[in-house]
Amino acid sequence: MFWLPHCGALGGFNVTQPVPLAILFSTSGPYAALGREALDGALMALAEVNANSRQGFTLVAEICDPAGQTENYAPLLDQALRRTGARHAVGGITSWSRKEMIPTVERHQALLWYGCPYEGFEANDRVVYLGACPNQHIVPLFAHALPRYGARGCFVGSNYIWGWETNRIGRELVTDYGGRVVSERYLPLGDTNVQRVIDEIAAKRPDFILNTLIGPSSYAFFAAYAQLAAADPAFAAARRPVLSCNLTECELGEIGPAAIGHLSTAPYFDSLPEPANTAFRQRLAARFGKDRKGSAFFLGAWLGVHLLAEAMREAGTDNPDTVLRVVTSRRFVTPLGPLGIDPRTNHAILRPHLARVAEGGCFEIIESAAEPIAPDPYLAEYVARPPASAACPGQRPNLRVVQ
């Protein structure tokens, strides 16, 4: 076990007290696979927390399914907080859903634990951001890929804020590397009609593809791109890779062999060689079977519940302000490695990894940041890199090749 018991900090909880917690994930609707993955993570953490009989509290979950409809999130969260008196919520996959929930969370003076990668430019003091923001995903991803594959990119994304904003940052980075965006296309959420995008890529022959599609659109895109590569080896993953900031283990089963060889970045991969991850994977296998893999989406929700419980053990209360003070002043040992929450932005200090999809639905980590990177949600610290001619692999001091 790596969650250290805090025997001296139980003052606030005299008897085993039920503490309500709202959990909102869309386990139906257009991105249900991600919602189910995150809900599994939250529920596994809940079971682990509640197995501790000496902490003086039991977390009681109120689980809601907004069905992927943006307008459902705020009323469902409001009802859950009112009905149960919960002061904490774990949930949200898309940025729209997070932005929908924020006014409700503020009104209740509650705390939202959000565990997904997102596009940045937000730092709400009622939200704990456990997923990567751009300086922890697309910036290191491009720092690895562009000097190796070239800086002419085709961008394809789902037609909402994650795709728009991540691609916009991508376009700026590409310019800094002396390249350009040769096409930029958006598909409606859930749309699987990708042939026109593929035809355009075939005609433009970019150096790489940046993929910010989510759910079934992403699966259809990988399948069609694999067909293109089968017809023309110039589009093989090793030559013209698809780069993603949100492709995780939980979707590799859906995509199948079409994803093999393509690249993704995340603060967690199932194959991460962290001691705490070895123990985590054993518990994961015990709960879901030996084939189940962890993913960044699973861990985002899992971390939310565990960090909340850990802070409650230490603080002796679930008061959101107290909990926030505790989580932003400590370091945690997690399956992701050592992790802290930056008190300035409420974002996690994360170590980005870059991985290649391997056989059997798993990722092979090919590069990791030397150490956890402080969040910079507004990219205030970002400085343009030298153009491609001056950039070479040896000039990236904060990335270390591990394999």
Next chain:
Amino acid sequence: MTQPFRTPNFRGWRALVLHKPGPVTEALLRQFGQLGMEGSVVWPQLASGTEAAVLFFDADLGHDGQFPWPPGQAPMPLIALLGSEAPGRVEWALTQRPQAHLLKPLGSAGVYGALVIASHAYAAQCRLEQEVAALKSRLSRRPAVVEAVVALMQRDGIDTSGAAYARLRRLAMSSQRSIEDAAEDLLRPAGRRCA
């Protein structure tokens, strides 16, 4: 896209907040920190010679005497902090010519967007003001153009004012100056001409 879009970045910007210290100034300073800015709070009055990249000012308790410049002539972008939306207060805030505003109470968002809008509007305003000043100066020098046209007709024996104006225009274009500059030059005594 011909010009690469740069993400607006306010790192190192010095922001002044003319507002009574409290939750509003705390919220502002926290957001400045996230943006890599330096912020300081001043109340009740700005010192003369105040320098900053941007000024946030209280529209609720604000008055002209707090500023070391005449209303509407701030040498930096202004962002009004509105609590009351009563028309009298909004009207006063407008006399300072803010480029953006934020509603109080302040949460943990808003500053970045307000900065992007205010700095953009301020730059556009400065460009416009320079353009207007240049046009005003040219307007005020119309008599010189008329005089130069007449002088050219007499000097070179040109029959029509249209042909004389066309020649003046060619003179201006060939020396890449405005018609007004060329006219004034033509009217100077011979030894003092520039061209």
